[in-house]
Amino acid sequence: MAEPFFRTLEIVVPRLVSANGTRLTFDGLDNVPEHGGAVLALNHTSYLDWYPGSIAALRRGRRLRFMIKAEMTRVPVISYVIRHIRLIPVDRSAGSGAYDVAVQRLREGELVGLHPEATISRSFELRDFKTGAVRMAHTAGVPIIPVIVWGIHRVWTKDHPKHLWRNNVPVLTKIGPPITPSDDIEATTAELRDTMAAMLEDAQLQYPHPAGAYWVPRRxxxxxxxxxEALRLREAELAERDRKRLQRASKAGAGPLRRTLAGLGRR
Known part of the structure; x- marks a missing residue:
């Protein structure tokens, strides 16, 4: 494996995570192919779901290239990491470019990771799936590997404090057999979601859940x-995001307008 920066992360990050007490367990690791392209579809309960998925790939001698929000490239340190480990930034307003890059990477034999739910589930249950993962795998002619990560949301999720240091959190990752996408994209997406729902339930049955804990699903x-309730919170979040975007646009437009009015006043 080349890519010195990626190799450094592969050595350093797992040691830091282990020192903090996070304990990773994998079930079905052999389902991650040792060779060839594949889409790894992960559930999304945390800002850190990528980590167990990446370690699963590493233990199979592979590297996982995640698709990541393009907004993250605005943060210089993260932008550096994205470039040097060849992540795939996705502009949600124009995602076709990232889609094409991902398909090309898959055809070249890479592993590409993404979340069919597109955003973090506050209920910690599976949200509705987008069809992008299946379309991508179908176009590239590669399988989809369903992956369920459970427990990492205790470390860092939406609306709750982070527990990054000395957390002693067990994390269970279940990896299912490959799914070959059919020409019926909607049907394969439904199959993927049903498979991951069953895997999620199985993972939850193996995991202790204290009554009343914020990270435990209501059921x-x-x-x-x-x-x-999670859907209403998401709608409120999007509304607030739109409000702030309009506010920024309004402020940006106010500058030229003030200069124009000032110029007219000097005439």
Whole structure:
């Protein structure tokens, strides 16, 4: 393996995570192919879901190239990391470019990771799936590997404090057999979601869930939002994001207008 920066991360980051007490367990690791392209489809409960997926690939002698929000490239340190480990930035307003890059990487034999839910699930249940993962795999002619990560949301998720240091959190990762996408994209997407829902339930049955804990789904006795409540929170989040975007646009436009009015006043 080349890529010195990536190799450095592969050595340093797992040691830091281990020192903090995060304990990774893998079930079905052999389902990550040792050769050839594949899409790894992961559930999305945390800002750190990428980590167990990446370690699963590493233990199979592979590297996982995640698709990541293009906004992250605005942060200089993260932008440096994205470039040097060849992640795939996705502009949500024009995602075709990232899609084409991902398909090309898959055809070249890379592993590409993404979240079919597109955003973090506040209920910690599976949200509706987008069809992008299946379309991508179908176009590239590669399988989809369903992956469920459970427990990492206790370390860092939406609306709750981070527990990055000395967290002693067990993380279970279940990796299912490959799914070959059919020409019926919607049907394969439904199959993928059904498969991952069953895997998620299986993972939850293996994991202790204290009553009332914020990171435990409501149906398991926790205090996480229900799926309906999570949807309302997401809608409010998007509305606030749009408000701030309009506010920034308004301020940006106000500068030229003030200069124009000032110029007219000097005439």
């Amino acid at each position: 398991l006795g926790g205090s996480a939002p229900t799926m309906a």
